[in-house]
Amino acid sequence: MSSLVDYETVQRWLRSARFAANDPRLGLLDEFCTLTGQNPDQMITECLKLVQDGQFRLRGLTRRRYVERIEEFEQARGGRAQGNVIRSFFIHNGVPIQPPILS
Amino acid sequence: MSRPEFITREAYERQTFEEFAKEPSLDLFRAIGDRRSIRYFLPYRPVERWKIEMIFQAGHRSSRAINGSFIKTVAVERDSVPPETREALKTPTNTADLDMAPLWLFTYANLHSPLGGPERLKDLYDRGAFAPALGWSHEFIDRVVGETILTPLAASEEEARWISSVEGAQAIANMLLMITALDLGACCKSFVADAVKDAFKVPDHYHPIWMILVGYPAEHPQAGGQRPRPPLEEDYYWGDFDTPFEPTDEVTEELNRRRLLQPTAPYPWRDAEIRHIARAFGLPED
Numbered sequence: 252m253s254s255l256v257d258y259e260t261v262q263r264w265l266r267s268a269r270f271a272a273n274d275p276r277l278g279l280l281d282e283f284c285t286l287t288g289q290n291p292d293q294m295i296t297e298c299l300k301l302v303q304d305g306q307f308r309l310r311g312l313t314r315r316r317y318v319e320r321i322e323e324f325e326q327a328r329g330g331r332a333q334g335n336v337i338r339s340f341f342i343h344n345g346v347p348i349q350p351p352i353l354s
Numbered sequence: 355m356s357r358p359e360f361i362t363r364e365a366y367e368r369q370t371f372e373e374f375a376k377e378p379s380l381d382l383f384r385a386i387g388d389r390r391s392i393r394y395f396l397p398y399r400p401v402e403r404w405k406i407e408m409i410f411q412a413g414h415r416s417s418r419a420i421n422g423s424f425i426k427t428v429a430v431e432r433d434s435v436p437p438e439t440r441e442a443l444k445t446p447t448n449t450a451d452l453d454m455a456p457l458w459l460f461t462y463a464n465l466h467s468p469l470g471g472p473e474r475l476k477d478l479y480d481r482g483a484f485a486p487a488l489g490w491s492h493e494f495i496d497r498v499v500g501e502t503i504l505t506p507l508a509a510s511e512e513e514a515r516w517i518s519s520v521e522g523a524q525a526i527a528n529m530l531l532m533i534t535a536l537d538l539g540a541c542c543k544s545f546v547a548d549a550v551k552d553a554f555k556v557p558d559h560y561h562p563i564w565m566i567l568v569g570y571p572a573e574h575p576q577a578g579g580q581r582p583r584p585p586l587e588e589d590y591y592w593g594d595f596d597t598p599f600e601p602t603d604e605v606t607e608e609l610n611r612r613r614l615l616q617p618t619a620p621y622p623w624r625d626a627e628i629r630h631i632a633r634a635f636g637l638p639e640d
Contacts, residue, residue, distance in 0.1 A: 331636040349449040
């Protein structure tokens with residue numbers, strides 16, 4: 252497997268969120284990838300269907316599945332902050348994922 | 355960039371109808387200038403019924419062709435909606451804001467609104483809105499207007515949808531200004547109309563326009579500053595579309611003074627504000 256930072260989607264995330272290449276958040280993404288059995292690029296490609304000329308359509312059911320996987324990850328990993336790291340990765344790659352608000 | 359104005363404590367405490375009735379209302383210039391799309395709400399603070407009534411009355415006074423009932427709106431309190439319906443309403447971009455806003459206004463364009471137009475026009479004629487001076491008569495309404503203008507509008511769904519949506523939007527604009535004047539915030543959102551069609555008993559001839567989220571802002575009511583607009587002369591013209599309508603320094607200065615024109619976003623602390631709110635609600639900060 253390539254280093255996480257070699258993936259295009261990870262580079263986009265780091266650039267867009269202004270994280271350093273050695274940001275500790277990468278470790279959480281790595282854990283999430285292990286949980287899902289997918290690499291970062293595969294997860295985003297699964298959620299976005301190329302329609303034409305660089306325009307994508309959200310795959311609703313796939314996105315929904317990842318919403319649930321992130322919630323599972325969040326519960327297993329100990330908190331909202333951890334889940335939000337993964338959400339941030341999806342968001343900066345064009346897949347909007349919001350958690351329910353904490354009340 | 356000038357210092358932003360903070361909402362006063364008095365404004366937040368102005369919550370009872372009796373207290374509100376003693377206050378001077380926000381003037382129109384300021385209401386137009388202050389209006390924003392508010393995206394963060396205090397989830398625990400409900401909107402008072404009297405404020406909803408004022409919002410509806412403002413919508414009800416909007417301009418409306420043939421005096422028709424183009425907009426149909428149902429106010430729904432978030433907490434009265436079953437969890438499964440709330441989930442079904444959510445789209446990829448309206449999850450957290452739906453959870454935050456305590457009041458939802460579902461607006462629809464009434465495709466049957468042209469019906470009954472002749473009777474309403476004759477009523478307006480009798481009340482002096484129309485007169486022979488401009489060519490109006492009962493005969494004209496009965497024999498010409500109905501057949502030439504109203505029947506095609508009602509017969510074609512495309513035309514009915516156009517006029518109902520346009521006229522409905524005029525009511526929405528009025529409601530948004532009233533919401534601002536009442537120290538509330540609002541944001542127009544698309545919604546999954548099928549999710550609520552049965553629950554709200556929506557007739558087939560109601561075409562969904564916007565779901566308006568309403569509540570007390572959890573962000574500063576000016577939401578980080580006025581949104582940028584292209585120069586006035588790019589959208590407004592004089593005489594023909596080759597001649598831009600140029601704003602003048604004198605009028606711009608007066609509109610700044612009346613706060614219709616305000617500093618453009620972002621205020622210097624906007625990023626910190628959003629991070630603070632995100633942290634409070636458990637939303638992604640980065």
